[in-house]
Amino acid sequence: MNDRKKAVHVGTVVLETVKGHLWLSLTILAVVAGAVGAALVPPLVLGRIVDGLTAGERLTLRLPLWYLAFTALAGGLESARESALTVFGQKTTHALRSRLMEKEGRLPADELNRQEPGALVSRFVGDVDTVETLFTAGIISMAADACRILSILVVVWQCSRGLAYLLLALLPVLFLFTRFVQKRMLHNQLKNRKAVSRASGYVPETVRNLRTIRTLGKETYMETRYDGALGESYRAIEGTNFYDALYSPVILTVNAAVVGAVMLLSASGDPAVLTLFGMTAGTAVTVMNYISQIFSPLESLGMEIQTIQSAVAGVRRINDFLAQPEQETVAPETENPAAPMVELRDVDFGYEAGQNVLHHLNMEIREGELATLSGRTGAGKSTVFKLVLGLYAPRRGTVRIQGVDPRSLTGPQRRALYGYVEQRFHPVPGTVRDQITLYDDTITEGQVRRAAELAGLAEAIGALPQGYDTPCTPDIFSQGQWQLLSIARAVAADPKLLLLDEITANLDAETERAVLRALKRATADRTVLSISHRVGADTGRLIPIGEES
Ligand SMILES: Nc1ncnc2c1ncn2[C@@H]1O[C@H](COP(=O)(O)OP(=O)(O)OP(=O)(O)O)[C@@H](O)[C@H]1O
Numbered sequence: 001m002n003d004r005k006k007a008v009h010v011g012t013v014v015l016e017t018v019k020g021h022l023w024l025s026l027t028i029l030a031v032v033a034g035a036v037g038a039a040l041v042p043p044l045v046l047g048r049i050v051d052g053l054t055a056g057e058r059l060t061l062r063l064p065l066w067y068l069a070f071t072a073l074a075g076g077l078e079s080a081r082e083s084a085l086t087v088f089g090q091k092t093t094h095a096l097r098s099r100l101m102e103k104e105g106r107l108p109a110d111e112l113n114r115q116e117p118g119a120l121v122s123r124f125v126g127d128v129d130t131v132e133t134l135f136t137a138g139i140i141s142m143a144a145d146a147c148r149i150l151s152i153l154v155v156v157w158q159c160s161r162g163l164a165y166l167l168l169a170l171l172p173v174l175f176l177f178t179r180f181v182q183k184r185m186l187h188n189q190l191k192n193r194k195a196v197s198r199a200s201g202y203v204p205e206t207v208r209n210l211r212t213i214r215t216l217g218k219e220t221y222m223e224t225r226y227d228g229a230l231g232e233s234y235r236a237i238e239g240t241n242f243y244d245a246l247y248s249p250v251i252l253t254v255n256a257a258v259v260g261a262v263m264l265l266s267a268s269g270d271p272a273v274l275t276l277f278g279m280t281a282g283t284a285v286t287v288m289n290y291i292s293q294i295f296s297p298l299e300s301l302g303m304e305i306q307t308i309q310s311a312v313a314g315v316r317r318i319n320d321f322l323a324q325p326e327q328e329t330v331a332p333e334t335e336n337p338a339a340p341m342v343e344l345r346d347v348d349f350g351y352e353a354g355q356n357v358l359h360h361l362n363m364e365i366r367e368g369e370l371a372t373l374s375g376r377t378g379a380g381k382s383t384v385f386k387l388v389l390g391l392y393a394p395r396r397g398t399v400r401i402q403g404v405d406p407r408s409l410t411g412p413q414r415r416a417l418y419g420y421v422e423q424r425f426h427p428v429p430g431t432v433r434d435q436i437t438l439y440d441d442t443i444t445e446g447q448v449r450r451a452a453e454l455a456g457l458a459e460a461i462g463a464l465p466q467g468y469d470t471p472c473t474p475d476i477f478s479q480g481q482w483q484l485l486s487i488a489r490a491v492a493a494d495p496k497l498l499l500l501d502e503i504t505a506n507l508d509a510e511t512e513r514a515v516l517r518a519l520k521r522a523t524a525d526r527t528v529l530s531i532s533h534r535v536g537a538d539t540g541r542l543i544p545i546g547e548e549s
Helices: 010-020 022-054 062-105 109-114 117-159 161-208 210-216 219-267 271-277 281-322 381-388 411-417 432-437 445-454 458-462 479-491 509-523
Strands: 342-349 358-365 370-374 396-401 418-421 497-501 527-531 541-544
Touching: 010 022, 010 062, 010 117, 010 281, 022 062, 022 117, 022 281, 062 117, 062 281, 117 161, 117 281, 161 210, 161 219, 161 271, 161 281, 210 219, 219 271, 219 281, 342 381, 358 381, 370 381, 381 396, 381 497, 381 527, 411 418, 418 479, 432 445, 432 479, 445 458, 445 479, 445 509, 479 509, 497 509
Parallel strands: 370 527, 370 541, 418 497, 497 527
Antiparallel strands: 342 358, 342 396
């Protein structure tokens, strides 16, 4: 199955988003290129103005207007880029989350059991957000900044070869310096975060153990420990501040030194120097402008590399999740009403390799029959249910529901075929009606009411402030009533087969009687397969599971 399907990873999803929103992607490209180009023009116009003035020409309004127009255009395109990137980021996030959700639905039952809710949430929320940042604040911004630096270098090359060489030699050194400062700042920020969390941890610990600390005279020890964490945080913040304070003066000094050096060289009378550095007053103004413009993308480039580095881990985690093996799907089969309702033939099954929970299990339940699986704890009764529900495939032998492999059934087919009442009711977010329909629009209002009637819950629901539309909170029903709601949910789609998993296990005698009365109504005219430790009069045919089979 898996090899038939093309492997999906973050790259595929982003590419699909690009293709699916081609206009948006082209707009981003256009505004990125436009912003880079527009930012190049104002210094050139400024140069022209200065050259004109030094040549004694009269300054008309045209050039200053061009200057203003291009400055405004560059700003406008920058903000358009940010907006387009935000929209694109949201589309990518949506596509990624949808893919993750689809994948989640295709995972085998075992994998779902193993998943930790916290890890899953951090994958869906945190990791997806980092991927969004990777593309918006990372790769695309990095490309834009690299283009800005390159385009400035190209224009400077036209204005002054000497300055272009100087910048080419200087930029790598400045970039390394930027990265060094950023890494030191990040290191200190992490150190501070750790120290603060340690200090915060000490407070509840001290309060919890106050009596022991007093009794053993450990006040000074606790104080020193707390002081140590605070001191560490203080030193880390100092470190961050130092590098933060160091960066701007260094860049400004380099900026001033480069401008000063170029001006001095361009003013020297040496013809050899002038071939490299000679320029008019206007060009001097232009290049000064460019020099100050080139440092800000350099700094952003460092931050973007940081963003990309930290996002790579998130991408890897999402790719690992998407690469997990999926539940084997089975081609749809046609039900055969003449076949037994449930049929297990020579079934072997185990969860772990080398472990067999069921051995050579054979059982057959005919339509309308009432049967109960019996056996000691851990014998495999619930496992039989999982096989009948098609959550797992047998290692050997066959499992059939009306002649079809239960794994081949679609969601609606399943609901029409069997209802499952678990030991405990699992609510879904929503109203009382949603608990019964499980958001299935094909279940009519009449079916909902009949199901509640059958479960003996119609009156209790009617007494609720908004009846079926009452939002579900844990206090609206008693434990027994939740179990009745479970029965209503199972019978809502009028299924042929009811699977009952020890549904009276945790109930008191009176509630159990109410549930059993509801069951009697719900199970009439249906095939029923139940699990029970206790064997009563209404359990029908007993099917031993485990050693007894
Ligand atoms: N998801 C699982 N992964 C690994 N082993 C499992 C899993 N579910 C059940 N088992 C093991 O399979 C065996 C059969 O479990 P099962 O729940 O089917 O027994 P049972 O007869 O329903 O027991 P009980 O009456 O206590 O509910 C047990 O040894 C159990 O530990």
